[in-house]
Amino acid sequence: MDSIKKKTCLKSVMGMARGSLLQSVLLVIFWCGISGQTCTKDIVYSKDYYTQPVSESFEIGMTEAMARMEKVLPKFGYNIIQQDEAQHKFITGWRPVEADSHYVFLFARRDYGITDGTYYQLLVDLIQQGSKVKVALSTKVKTIVGPLESSKKVEQRILKQLADDFRSPQIEITNVEMRKK
Incomplete structure (x- = not known):
């Protein structure tokens, strides 16, 4: 049983x-x-986010600034897809974000690791301010991650190159400043 x-x-x-x-x-x-x-x-579809502009003023004319910007952007590998002579603006083609160019502010620190698949355009605005031209650089970011911030490294590289290009060949250095002769 x-x-x-x-x-x-x-x-x-x-x-x-x-x-x-x-x-x-x-x-x-x-x-x-x-x-x-x-x-x-x-x-999931991407969204566009705009970063805060980084700007610097240069003592040059608008025509010279536009011409110089046309040369500097391709030098750094940017393809100019839109140039507005009347508004003094440039827009570059889409590029993948660089390892240190954009980040997500997560858990009280910058996280550069989750930006894969993210692309950006460089936006350039030239603004006349008296005898100076203000160059403002920002980025338009297309991502599915969320709002990204710019580390400002891309913008600073271009502004540094512009400062070198616009520097007068004849300069005078004092204890206060460097100025052109």
């Missing part, structure tokens, strides 16, 4: 195990079918 109960109990357990295994296999197949389709469909 005990052996009959044991065999019946064993058959019952094996039947549940087979049913459980079959259910598990079907669940995995179902999950793979659903998740495989969702990976091939667009679910």
